[in-house]
Amino acid sequence: MTAQDSATPNATIAVNDGTGGTDETARSGTLLAVLGVVAFSLTFPSTVWGLESFGPWSFVAARSALAALIAGGFLLALRVPVPERRHWGGLAVVAGGVVVGFPLLTTLALETSTTSHAAVVVGLLPLTTAAFAAVRTGRRPARTFWIAALVGAAVVITFAVQQSGGALSTGDVYLFGALLVCAAGYTEGGRLARVMPGWQVIGWALIACLPLSVTGVAVALAFEPVHLTGHGVIGLAWVAAVSTFFGLYVWYRGMASIGIARASQLQLAQPVLTLVWSVFLLGEQLTPAAPVAAVAVLVCIAVTQRARG
Incomplete structure (x- = not known):
């Protein structure tokens, strides 16, 4: 862990706006954020694989429960103290956004939407996250930043409309809801990653959801039959260990280094990567x-x- 991972008991939550720090810090933060984007880009294909074996509700609950067990093992092994009471509100937002809300809504969407379609709609996440960050932190990126972000969002919207033939489906409603809750979770997680290591942010958020996850697994499995396949097991393992735990760890570290708004724009590449995976892994055209x-x-x-806040 670096000095940036440590915080005194009276530390104030702050968010890097991407203008400070050394070039080395900026490079390492960008690399961490890119690793998170790569991990996230495989989430939708892995979810499609997972749905070969599990129903949507049992898949999401099992995903959260397994990720919580992994996180809990690390927290116990390293004897990490329980976060201060003042941080649990932010952790609840992270839990509701990235542990429960986004996985559930996108999994439900993928029952009717293709991976490529879902990828381009969720491509709006960078702009949504930047907007949440601006409101939450009071920081305002430069006009050039917003112009480029809006152009990127316009490209994503145009591509999504072209893919869907101009009609929005129930899956799109789920996806737009996922954008909102995930952006809120990313913003709070990025703030908390300035006062505790990113893996502890997602780790404690997962632990907070563990009772709900275990209950969800027990209830969902009673109504959704399981048909285990190799793809299904690999898909569940990936989203639990990589997308939910490792990916969010490096993502929050990256956001803490280069700023929420600037890191979020790296996710504009995520739909492109997911499209590539959908071709190679799922055979989509x-x-x-x-x-x-x-x-x-x-x-x-x-x-x-390149834009400066």
Whole structure:
């Protein structure tokens, strides 16, 4: 752990706006955030695999429970003290947003939506997160930042509409709801990662949800039959260990280093990566518009990463 991971009992929660720190800190923070994006980009394909074996409710509950056991093992082994009472409100937002809300809503959406469609809709997450961060922290990124973010969002929306033929489905409603709750969870997690290590942020959020997760597994399995397959087991293992625990750990560390708004723009690349995985892992057909959208999104990422708050 670095000095940045430690905090005194009276430390004040602060958010890096991406303007301070050394070049080395910025590079390492960007690398951590990129690792988180790669981990997240495989979440939708892994979820589709998991749904081969589990129902949506039992899959989400088992995902959370397994991730909580992994996190709990680390917390116990390292004898991590329980967070101060003043941090539990933020941890509750993280739990509700990224442990329960986003996984549940996106899993329900993937029952009717393709992975590629879900990926481009959730591509709006960077802009949503930046907006939440601006309201929550009071920091205002530069105008260039917002212009590039809006252009990136417009590209994502256009691509999503083209993919769906201009009609929104029930799955889209789930996905838009997932955007809101996840952005709130990312924002609070990024703030808390300034006063405790990122893996402890997601770890304690998972532990807080453990009673609900275990109850959910018991209830859901009674109504949803399980048909174990290799894909199903791999999908569940990935979303529990990597997407939910490791991915969020490096993601929150990255946000703490380079700022919530700037880190969130790296997720503009996530839909492109997920489209690639959907082709190689799920055999979905990639539309001709995908390469065009990919180039436009990457340009927006380059602009937002150069913009100063």
